[in-house]
Amino acid sequence: MAAVLTDETLVHAKRVTKVYHTGEVDTYALRGIDLEVKAGDFLAIVGPSGSGKTTLLNLIGALDNITDGTLEVLGSDVSRMSRRQRADLRLHALGFIFQAYNLFPVLTAQENVQFVLELQGVNNERGRRAREVLDRLGLGEYANRRPPQMSGGQQQRVAVARAVASKPRLVLADEPTANLDGENARVLLDMMRDLNENQHTTFIFSTHDPRVVAYARRVVTLVDGQVAKDVVKESDTHDAG
Ligand SMILES: Nc1ncnc2c1ncn2[C@@H]1O[C@H](COP(=O)(O)OP(=O)(O)OP(=O)(O)O)[C@@H](O)[C@H]1O
Ligand SMILES: [Mg+2]
Numbered sequence: 001m002a003a004v005l006t007d008e009t010l011v012h013a014k015r016v017t018k019v020y021h022t023g024e025v026d027t028y029a030l031r032g033i034d035l036e037v038k039a040g041d042f043l044a045i046v047g048p049s050g051s052g053k054t055t056l057l058n059l060i061g062a063l064d065n066i067t068d069g070t071l072e073v074l075g076s077d078v079s080r081m082s083r084r085q086r087a088d089l090r091l092h093a094l095g096f097i098f099q100a101y102n103l104f105p106v107l108t109a110q111e112n113v114q115f116v117l118e119l120q121g122v123n124n125e126r127g128r129r130a131r132e133v134l135d136r137l138g139l140g141e142y143a144n145r146r147p148p149q150m151s152g153g154q155q156q157r158v159a160v161a162r163a164v165a166s167k168p169r170l171v172l173a174d175e176p177t178a179n180l181d182g183e184n185a186r187v188l189l190d191m192m193r194d195l196n197e198n199q200h201t202t203f204i205f206s207t208h209d210p211r212v213v214a215y216a217r218r219v220v221t222l223v224d225g226q227v228a229k230d231v232v233k234e235s236d237t238h239d240a241g
Helices: 053-060 083-093 109-119 126-136 152-164 182-198
Strands: 009-022 025-038 042-046 068-073 094-097 170-174 202-206 218-223 226-232
Touching: 009 053, 025 053, 025 202, 025 226, 042 053, 042 182, 053 068, 053 170, 053 202, 083 094, 094 152, 109 126, 109 152, 126 152, 152 170, 152 182, 170 182, 182 202
Parallel strands: 042 202, 042 218, 094 170, 170 202
Antiparallel strands: 009 025, 009 068, 218 226
């Protein structure tokens, strides 16, 4: 069972457009996206390569500016926020998981997780808190390893630990299982679902993998920068995959 949805809207996109200008060329990556995401959702964004999935995640993550429309994330209009306010939003309310795990290779698993708590100004018991998250996600035995000493699946799980250590309301994941085999993908998704159910963390993840889509509660399909389909599953089929 996925987490129970509440009435609180975490993401509200209205007619969101994104145009990239490169030299003489304008690329219309998003053409009027309407999307509302409630707290507790477990949402997959699918669609062909180039349909705008990464662009949409980057906009919701306040990593890039929308061209037109309005986009509210956790109740604030991101296009009206200063750079500082966006940085604060990312640091304190959002978690990010990327396809290429993006861990610091010279830091241990525990230090990678702790690092975010440091940035957040958590002064007390950073080590203990980082260790707690790693243990909770079944990563305790890797706490002192550096990423190059871990498998891809293990590294991606550390990336999840890092993304959720600060208990963000919303986690954005861009093809989080793209570099993982079936078994590691399943472990990762079980972990994400556990956080969704037990910590009420909202997840929005993009994917090309039908096995990952099977885990989602709701599936939004992008085609050519537009929402072509938006389907909420009748019942959860979490045992798929
Ligand atoms: N920084 C950029 N500058 C110019 N064009 C870009 C940029 N980023 C993406 N695009 C273009 O915007 C469109 C949407 O790209 P996006 O990366 O969002 O697609 P995607 O759905 O994530 O694709 P994939 O499944 O391959 O990851 C594409 O036509 C892409 O070429
Ligand atoms: Mg992409």
